[in-house]
Protein backbone atom coordinates (compact mmCIF):
# COMPACT_ATOMS: atom_id res chain seq x y z
CA UNK A 1 0.00 0.00 0.00
CA UNK A 2 1.47 3.31 -1.07
CA UNK A 3 1.25 5.97 1.63
CA UNK A 4 1.82 9.39 0.03
CA UNK A 5 2.10 11.20 3.36
CA UNK A 6 4.63 8.73 4.72
CA UNK A 7 6.69 8.98 1.54
CA UNK A 8 6.54 12.77 1.71
CA UNK A 9 7.75 12.71 5.32
CA UNK A 10 10.66 10.46 4.35
CA UNK A 11 11.72 12.72 1.47
CA UNK A 12 11.51 15.82 3.69
CA UNK A 13 13.67 14.14 6.35
CA UNK A 14 16.30 13.22 3.75
CA UNK A 15 16.32 16.73 2.28
CA UNK A 16 16.52 18.31 5.74
CA UNK A 17 19.57 16.16 6.58
CA UNK A 18 21.24 16.89 3.27
CA UNK A 19 20.66 20.64 3.68
CA UNK A 20 22.05 20.68 7.22
CA UNK A 21 25.14 18.77 6.06
CA UNK A 22 26.12 21.45 3.51
CA UNK A 23 29.09 23.60 4.48
CA UNK A 24 28.94 27.40 4.37
CA UNK A 25 31.15 27.33 1.24
CA UNK A 26 28.91 24.82 -0.51
CA UNK A 27 25.86 26.92 0.35
CA UNK A 28 27.43 30.10 -0.94
CA UNK A 29 28.40 28.51 -4.25
CA UNK A 30 24.94 26.97 -4.69
CA UNK A 31 23.14 30.20 -3.71
CA UNK A 32 25.22 32.25 -6.17
CA UNK A 33 24.38 29.85 -8.99
CA UNK A 34 20.67 29.85 -8.10
CA UNK A 35 20.67 33.66 -7.97
CA UNK A 36 22.36 33.90 -11.38
CA UNK A 37 19.81 31.55 -12.97
CA UNK A 38 16.87 33.26 -11.26
CA UNK A 39 18.01 36.76 -12.22
CA UNK A 40 18.58 35.68 -15.85
CA UNK A 41 15.03 34.30 -15.91
CA UNK A 42 13.49 37.41 -14.33
CA UNK A 43 15.34 39.61 -16.84
CA UNK A 44 14.20 37.38 -19.71
CA UNK A 45 10.52 37.80 -18.81
CA UNK A 46 10.96 41.48 -17.88
CA UNK A 47 9.56 40.91 -14.38
CA UNK A 48 8.60 44.08 -12.51
CA UNK A 49 7.10 42.31 -9.52
CA UNK A 50 8.05 38.94 -8.05
CA UNK A 51 7.03 36.79 -5.10
CA UNK A 52 9.92 35.11 -3.27
CA UNK A 53 10.77 34.24 0.32
CA UNK A 54 13.28 35.12 3.05
CA UNK A 55 15.43 32.00 3.42
CA UNK A 56 16.65 30.21 6.53
CA UNK A 57 20.42 29.53 6.43
CA UNK A 58 19.98 25.96 5.16
CA UNK A 59 17.40 26.79 2.46
CA UNK A 60 18.27 27.77 -1.11
CA UNK A 61 19.24 31.39 -0.52
CA UNK A 62 17.42 34.39 -1.95
CA UNK A 63 19.69 37.24 -0.80
CA UNK A 64 21.33 37.69 -4.21
CA UNK A 65 17.95 37.80 -5.93
CA UNK A 66 16.54 40.25 -3.38
CA UNK A 67 19.56 42.56 -3.65
CA UNK A 68 19.37 42.54 -7.46
CA UNK A 69 15.63 43.28 -7.31
CA UNK A 70 16.16 46.19 -4.92
CA UNK A 71 18.88 47.66 -7.15
CA UNK A 72 16.71 47.33 -10.25
CA UNK A 73 13.40 48.60 -8.86
CA UNK A 74 11.76 45.17 -9.03
CA UNK A 75 9.10 44.86 -6.32
CA UNK A 76 9.32 41.67 -4.25
CA UNK A 77 6.49 40.24 -2.15
CA UNK A 78 7.58 38.07 0.78
CA UNK A 79 5.32 35.71 2.74
CA UNK A 80 4.02 36.19 6.27
CA UNK A 81 2.55 33.11 7.97
CA UNK A 82 -0.99 33.65 9.26
CA UNK A 83 -2.65 31.84 12.15
CA UNK A 84 -5.34 30.45 9.82
CA UNK A 85 -2.90 28.61 7.53
CA UNK A 86 -2.92 31.18 4.72
CA UNK A 87 -0.10 33.49 3.70
CA UNK A 88 -0.15 37.29 3.82
CA UNK A 89 2.53 39.18 1.91
CA UNK A 90 4.62 42.32 2.39
CA UNK A 91 6.95 44.14 0.07
CA UNK A 92 10.69 43.74 0.57
CA UNK A 93 11.89 46.55 2.84
CA UNK A 94 14.99 47.23 4.89
CA UNK A 95 14.06 45.28 8.00
CA UNK A 96 13.33 41.65 8.79
CA UNK A 97 11.57 40.25 11.87
CA UNK A 98 11.27 36.75 13.24
CA UNK A 99 7.82 35.35 12.50
CA UNK A 100 6.00 32.09 13.18
CA UNK A 101 8.20 28.93 13.24
CA UNK A 102 11.26 31.17 13.62
CA UNK A 103 11.03 32.16 9.95
CA UNK A 104 12.42 35.51 8.81
CA UNK A 105 9.57 37.78 7.68
CA UNK A 106 9.23 41.26 6.17
CA UNK A 107 7.93 44.07 8.39
CA UNK A 108 6.15 46.33 5.87
CA UNK A 109 2.46 46.94 5.21
CA UNK A 110 0.64 43.60 5.31
CA UNK A 111 -1.07 42.65 2.05
CA UNK A 112 -3.75 39.94 1.79
CA UNK A 113 -3.28 36.51 0.11
CA UNK A 114 -4.77 37.94 -3.12
CA UNK A 115 -1.70 40.20 -3.54
CA UNK A 116 -0.04 37.16 -5.11
CA UNK A 117 -2.26 37.53 -8.23
CA UNK A 118 -0.38 40.66 -9.30
CA UNK A 119 3.18 39.33 -9.57
CA UNK A 120 4.94 38.41 -12.83
CA UNK A 121 6.64 35.34 -11.34
CA UNK A 122 6.64 33.27 -8.16
CA UNK A 123 9.87 31.81 -6.74
CA UNK A 124 8.61 29.25 -4.24
CA UNK A 125 10.40 27.38 -1.47
CA UNK A 126 10.25 23.60 -1.78
CA UNK A 127 11.78 20.50 -0.26
CA UNK A 128 11.79 18.64 -3.60
CA UNK A 129 10.35 18.74 -7.09
CA UNK A 130 10.01 16.07 -9.76
CA UNK A 131 10.36 16.14 -13.53
CA UNK A 132 6.59 16.41 -14.03
CA UNK A 133 6.56 19.57 -11.90
CA UNK A 134 5.09 18.09 -8.75
CA UNK A 135 6.39 20.11 -5.82
CA UNK A 136 6.83 19.00 -2.24
CA UNK A 137 6.90 21.65 0.47
CA UNK A 138 7.37 21.44 4.22
CA UNK A 139 4.06 19.82 5.03
CA UNK A 140 1.67 22.53 6.07
CA UNK A 141 0.16 23.25 2.69
CA UNK A 142 0.90 27.00 2.68
CA UNK A 143 1.97 27.20 -0.96
CA UNK A 144 -0.53 24.60 -2.17
CA UNK A 145 -3.28 26.77 -0.71
CA UNK A 146 -1.75 30.04 -1.96
CA UNK A 147 -1.30 28.70 -5.52
CA UNK A 148 -4.59 26.80 -5.55
CA UNK A 149 -6.50 30.00 -4.75
CA UNK A 150 -5.17 31.96 -7.72
CA UNK A 151 -7.38 32.45 -10.75
CA UNK A 152 -4.75 33.74 -13.13
CA UNK A 153 -1.58 32.02 -11.98
CA UNK A 154 1.80 33.64 -12.65
CA UNK A 155 4.58 31.18 -13.62
CA UNK A 156 5.89 29.35 -10.54
CA UNK A 157 9.45 28.05 -10.12
CA UNK A 158 10.60 26.05 -7.11
CA UNK A 159 14.06 27.01 -5.81
CA UNK A 160 15.93 23.81 -4.94
CA UNK A 161 19.37 22.28 -4.66
CA UNK A 162 20.29 19.88 -7.48
CA UNK A 163 19.84 16.73 -5.37
CA UNK A 164 16.24 17.81 -4.67
CA UNK A 165 15.16 17.32 -8.29
CA UNK A 166 13.78 13.79 -8.11
CA UNK A 167 12.31 11.40 -10.68
CA UNK A 168 9.01 11.34 -8.82
CA UNK A 169 7.55 12.89 -5.67
CA UNK A 170 4.28 11.54 -4.25
CA UNK A 171 1.30 13.61 -5.37
CA UNK A 172 -2.02 14.12 -3.62
CA UNK A 173 -5.12 15.76 -5.10
CA UNK A 174 -4.42 19.16 -3.49
CA UNK A 175 -0.77 19.35 -4.65
CA UNK A 176 -0.17 22.22 -7.05
CA UNK A 177 2.30 21.59 -9.88
CA UNK A 178 4.94 24.20 -10.67
CA UNK A 179 6.11 25.39 -14.08
CA UNK A 180 9.79 24.91 -13.47
CA UNK A 181 12.64 24.68 -11.01
CA UNK A 182 15.69 26.85 -10.46
CA UNK A 183 18.70 24.99 -9.09
CA UNK A 184 22.48 25.59 -9.02
CA UNK A 185 22.78 23.68 -12.33
CA UNK A 186 20.29 26.04 -13.96
CA UNK A 187 16.62 26.44 -14.78
CA UNK A 188 14.37 23.53 -15.71
CA UNK A 189 10.98 23.95 -17.41
CA UNK A 190 8.41 21.22 -16.93
Ligand SMILES: Nc1nc2c(c(=O)[nH]1)N(C=O)[C@@H](CNc1ccc(C(=O)N[C@@H](CCC(=O)O)C(=O)O)cc1)CN2
Nearest residue numbers: 012016053054055056079101103125137138140142143
Ligand atom coordinates in the same frame (compact mmCIF):
# COMPACT_ATOMS: atom_id res chain seq x y z
N1 LIG B 1 11.86 30.68 4.30
C1 LIG B 1 10.66 30.17 4.13
N2 LIG B 1 9.58 30.90 4.39
C2 LIG B 1 8.34 30.35 4.23
C3 LIG B 1 8.18 29.03 3.80
C4 LIG B 1 9.37 28.27 3.54
O1 LIG B 1 9.34 27.09 3.15
N3 LIG B 1 10.57 28.89 3.71
N4 LIG B 1 6.92 28.51 3.65
C5 LIG B 1 6.58 27.52 2.76
O2 LIG B 1 5.52 26.95 2.78
C6 LIG B 1 5.85 29.09 4.46
C7 LIG B 1 5.94 28.53 5.88
N5 LIG B 1 5.92 27.12 5.83
C8 LIG B 1 6.13 26.26 6.87
C9 LIG B 1 5.96 24.92 6.63
C10 LIG B 1 6.15 23.99 7.63
C11 LIG B 1 6.54 24.38 8.88
C12 LIG B 1 6.76 23.38 9.95
O3 LIG B 1 6.62 23.68 11.10
N6 LIG B 1 7.09 22.15 9.61
C13 LIG B 1 7.23 21.02 10.48
C14 LIG B 1 8.20 20.00 9.90
C15 LIG B 1 9.20 20.56 8.96
C16 LIG B 1 10.16 19.51 8.46
O4 LIG B 1 9.72 18.43 8.01
O5 LIG B 1 11.37 19.80 8.47
C17 LIG B 1 7.69 21.34 11.86
O6 LIG B 1 8.60 22.15 12.02
O7 LIG B 1 7.17 20.72 12.80
C18 LIG B 1 6.72 25.72 9.12
C19 LIG B 1 6.51 26.66 8.12
C20 LIG B 1 5.93 30.57 4.39
N7 LIG B 1 7.26 31.08 4.57
Ligand SMILES: Nc1ncnc2c1ncn2[C@@H]1O[C@H](COP(=O)(O)OP(=O)(O)OP(=O)(O)O)[C@@H](O)[C@H]1O
Nearest residue numbers: 135136137138139140141142143144145148174175
Ligand atom coordinates in the same frame (compact mmCIF):
# COMPACT_ATOMS: atom_id res chain seq x y z
N1 LIG C 1 -5.82 23.84 -1.17
C1 LIG C 1 -5.84 23.30 0.04
N2 LIG C 1 -6.92 23.49 0.84
C2 LIG C 1 -6.95 22.96 2.06
N3 LIG C 1 -5.97 22.23 2.61
C3 LIG C 1 -4.89 22.01 1.88
C4 LIG C 1 -4.76 22.54 0.55
N4 LIG C 1 -3.56 22.18 0.07
C5 LIG C 1 -2.97 21.47 1.05
N5 LIG C 1 -3.76 21.35 2.14
C6 LIG C 1 -3.43 20.63 3.38
O1 LIG C 1 -2.11 20.94 3.81
C7 LIG C 1 -1.48 19.81 4.39
C8 LIG C 1 -0.07 19.64 3.88
O2 LIG C 1 -0.07 19.26 2.53
P1 LIG C 1 1.24 18.66 1.84
O3 LIG C 1 1.77 17.54 2.66
O4 LIG C 1 0.95 18.43 0.41
O5 LIG C 1 2.20 19.91 2.03
P2 LIG C 1 3.38 20.52 1.21
O6 LIG C 1 3.23 20.39 -0.26
O7 LIG C 1 4.62 19.99 1.78
O8 LIG C 1 3.18 22.01 1.71
P3 LIG C 1 3.38 23.46 1.06
O9 LIG C 1 2.26 23.70 0.12
O10 LIG C 1 3.39 24.36 2.23
O11 LIG C 1 4.66 23.48 0.39
C9 LIG C 1 -2.35 18.63 4.09
O12 LIG C 1 -2.92 18.19 5.28
C10 LIG C 1 -3.40 19.15 3.13
O13 LIG C 1 -4.64 18.56 3.37
